Amino acid sequence: xxxxxxxxxxxxxxxRLRTAILVVCIGLxxxxxIAVSLLVDHFRREMGARAARIPLIAGAKGxxxxxxxxxxxxxxxxxxPLPRSAYEAIRDGGLGFPVPVYVRHTVKGFPVVGTTLxxxxxxxxxxxxxxxxxxxxxxxxxxxxxxxxxxxxxxxxITDVEKLYDISSTYPLRLRITGILAESHSPDDGAIFxxxxxxxxxxxxxxxxxxxxxxxxxxxxxxxxxxEVVFNDALVKYVEITPENLASxxxxxxxxxxxxTAVLVWPRDAKSKTILKGRYAVSKTAQMLEPEKVIAExxxxxxxxxxxxxxxxxxxxxxxxxxxxxxxxxxxRIRKREMETLMKIGCSRFTVxxxxxxxxxxxxxxxxxxxxxxxxxxxxxxxxxxxxx
Numbered sequence: 001x002x003x004x005x006x007x008x009x010x011x012x013x014x015x016r017l018r019t020a021i022l023v024v025c026i027g028l029x030x031x032x033x034i035a036v037s038l039l040v041d042h043f044r045r046e047m048g049a050r051a052a053r054i055p056l057i058a059g060a061k062g063x064x065x066x067x068x069x070x071x072x073x074x075x076x077x078x079x080x081p082l083p084r085s086a087y088e089a090i091r092d093g094g095l096g097f098p099v100p101v102y103v104r105h106t107v108k109g110f111p112v113v114g115t116t117l118x119x120x121x122x123x124x125x126x127x128x129x130x131x132x133x134x135x136x137x138x139x140x141x142x143x144x145x146x147x148x149x150x151x152x153x154x155x156x157x158i159t160d161v162e163k164l165y166d167i168s169s170t171y172p173l174r175l176r177i178t179g180i181l182a183e184s185h186s187p188d189d190g191a192i193f194x195x196x197x198x199x200x201x202x203x204x205x206x207x208x209x210x211x212x213x214x215x216x217x218x219x220x221x222x223x224x225x226x227x228e229v230v231f232n233d234a235l236v237k238y239v240e241i242t243p244e245n246l247a248s249x250x251x252x253x254x255x256x257x258x259x260x261t262a263v264l265v266w267p268r269d270a271k272s273k274t275i276l277k278g279r280y281a282v283s284k285t286a287q288m289l290e291p292e293k294v295i296a297e298x299x300x301x302x303x304x305x306x307x308x309x310x311x312x313x314x315x316x317x318x319x320x321x322x323x324x325x326x327x328x329x330x331x332x333r334i335r336k337r338e339m340e341t342l343m344k345i346g347c348s349r350f351t352v353x354x355x356x357x358x359x360x361x362x363x364x365x366x367x368x369x370x371x372x373x374x375x376x377x378x379x380x381x382x383x384x385x386x387x388x389x
Contacts, residue, residue, distance in 0.1 A: 008358035019363065022327070026367025027374065029320055033313040034375040039382060040306055044299050047073075050186060051291035053123060056096070056265040056276060058086060058288050067287070068294045071262035073187045074103050074111035081259030086286055088256065090265055095272035097122070099264045102199045106160045107175070110145045111191045114199025120181075122266060125188055129153050130179025133195050136249055137241030139175040143183035144190045151177050157192070159202055173202045174240035197251075200258055201241070206251040328360065 012019045050072050059067040060080040069075045081102075090098040099122060102114035117132055119125075130153030132140055141151045149157065155177040175194065183189055200206050241249060251258070265288075267273035280288030332339070 004354045004358050005362075008355055008362060011355075012359055012362060022363050023366040023370060026320070026364060027370030029316060030368055030371035031374045031378075033309065034371055035378045036306065036309060038375060038379045040302060042379070042383060043302070046186075047295050047299065048292070051295040054264050054291055055267055055273060056288055057291055058082065058090065058098075058263040058265060058280065058286060059261065061283075061285055061287055064287070064289055064294050065298055067262060068289060068291050068298075070103055071101055071264065072291060074113060074191055077104070078261045081261060082263065082286060083256060084258040084260055085256040087260060087263045090263060090276070094268070095276050096265045096267040099266075100196050100260045101262045101264060102196050102259065103261050105199065105202050107145075107157045107192050108149060108160065110149070112139075112159060112175075112199065112202070113191045113193045114196040115193060116196060119193070119264075122264070123184075123186075123188065125184055126182045127179045128182040130177070133178055133193065133198070135241075136195065136198050136201065136246060137173065137176055138178045138198070139192050139194045140179040140181055141177055142181050142189040142191045142193075145192055146177075146180045151180065153177060153179050171239050173198070176241075196260070198241075200251065201239075201249065203259070205253060205258060206249055324360065328356065332356070 051068070054072065057068060057071050059071065059078060060082045062079055066076050066078055070078045084100070087098050087100045090096055097118070099118045100115060101119070103111055105112040113119075120132060127140065128143065130140070139157070141149070141157075146152070151157065156174055157177065158174050159172040161172050175192070175198075181188065181193075197206065265276065267276060277288050277290075280286055
């Protein structure tokens with residue numbers, strides 16, 4: 001057996017190019033299904049683990065999938081907001097512990113999540129550097145967002161402009177980074193967190209005024225009014241909250257109507273959970289969802305698509321087997337004289353067959369090894385770059 005493997009290996013190494021082509025072809029055929037299986041399984045575990053940590057999510061009526069993906073993974077956008085009064089009703093009802101979430105804005109593509117300090121304690125997020133947001137205009141960055149943007153405690157970032165040519169839109173807000181979160185291997189790593197009131201300031205619901213005494217650049221002043229200054233177009237187009245102007249920031253409108261994209265709810269017990277779901281079941285404007293069930297339903301669609309690819313892979317395997325069989329038959333015809341010579345010098349038909357089988361086994365093993373290496377490298381890269389979540 002050892003001599004058979006050695007002879008087969010020597011033969012394959014002699015015809016390096018042909019062997020390499022066969023190995024690469026087999027590796028590429030098996031690479032895609034192996035990589036897809038690994039990534040789908042990882043995707044299912046990660047999404048399920050995230051959803052399992054949050055029992056209930058309240059949001060405006062609409063797509064269940066949009067609401068859950070926005071609230072848990074900060075993906076997409078919820079068309080209709082939930083009024084702050086919904087959060088207050090859950091809080092004052094005593095049936096569960098609510099945490100408001102407002103996800104609408106971004107910083108260089110990274111989501112800005114407006115919430116409260118309770119979010120960090122409920123999800124077990126800790127600060128690696130600096131502190132959590134303490135006042136309006138403060139922000140704490142997730143580990144991946146901080147790395148990508150080159151942020152550290154004490155740094156500054158400016159929120160993205162949503163409508164560049166809309167003169168009625170508000171100016172972006174310059175945020176002060178007070179801390180960097182420790183890596184949690186969750187969507188929180190790729191987000192920037194602020195107090196929910198800061199999110200409303202970015203929205204334009206709240207704003208501050210510069211007093212006439214603080215306006216030193218008269219060339220930038222368009223008009224002075226009592227208690228505030230109107231600047232012309234020469235002013236830098238962003239707003240920053242500082243200790244000096246913090247007291248001037250205020251909100252307009254009814255606070256109970258201020259928008260939230262979702263409310264994360266931790267019920268007091270099973271009975272409270274049932275009561276909360278029952279109350280929202282009859283609501284015409286809001287809904288209460290169990291993220292775990294929604295994600296399970298969503299993953300059901302993913303696995304249906306995967307089953308189609310699995311069926312296609314079976315057909316590819318059959319085609320590959322026929323292709324290899326054709327190669328073996330052609331090889332036998334080409335190597336007919338070689339086989340006759342081996343039998344003339346004393347090799348049995350079984351030995352000749354063993355040489356062919358060993359060559360085929362080595363090529364298949366090398367192809368599968370290549371597929372495994374490529375799949376592992378792809379899986380590592382996708383997981384490290386958080387491309388799935």
